[in-house]
Amino acid sequence: EPEVTQTPSHQVTQMGQEVILRCVPISNHLYFYWYRQILGQKVEFLVSFYNNEISEKSEIFDDQFSVERPDGSNFTLKIRSTKLEDSAMYFCASALNQPQHFGDGTRLSIL
Template sequence: EPEVTQTPSHQVTQMGQEVILRCVPISNHLYFYWYRQILGQKVEFLVSFYNNEISEKSEIFDDQFSVERPDGSNFTLKIRSTKLEDSAMYFCAYKGLSGQYFGPGTRLTVT
């Protein structure tokens, strides 16, 4: 069982709206990551987060994206103004003993 939960499991939003995806660790972890997977395509890295700072980000992670850990627990990914091409599964992951372990994902649909 994954040691993170993600909410919501499915989010439908209109183009141009802001969305916030949440990742809730069950145990204490220091390294977190966000990935996305457009339907039928490979999983793509967005950003890594350590000690409340971004440690690495991809070219996909532009100014429309932001991450934070506002209360020291929940880890959020915000998309400020969604586009149709943001429709995808968004996975939170944490660094565990053997590698990165993924949460169940949030399916984002932008209409």
């Protein structure tokens, strides 16, 4: 069965550095999402993306965050200047029809 793949599985970054999290959605999917899960907390929506533009974003998704679909296969989340509170598991999801299919996540640790 096709899967959403995310790389890297674990990213360690110094505070203030830029980080790019990568996702390869399922190939025929059209809708793409990023969620995050701070340790011990619920999964929170960050942003959705369709037709090469953001469909919806949460209040978490401020100017430090950006998303891009640079080619036909990748979907990236960039955090421009990381903060300690950005430490979390980040999940990518994609959908053609409901439900959304989730990747295994990237654990981001900010030092």
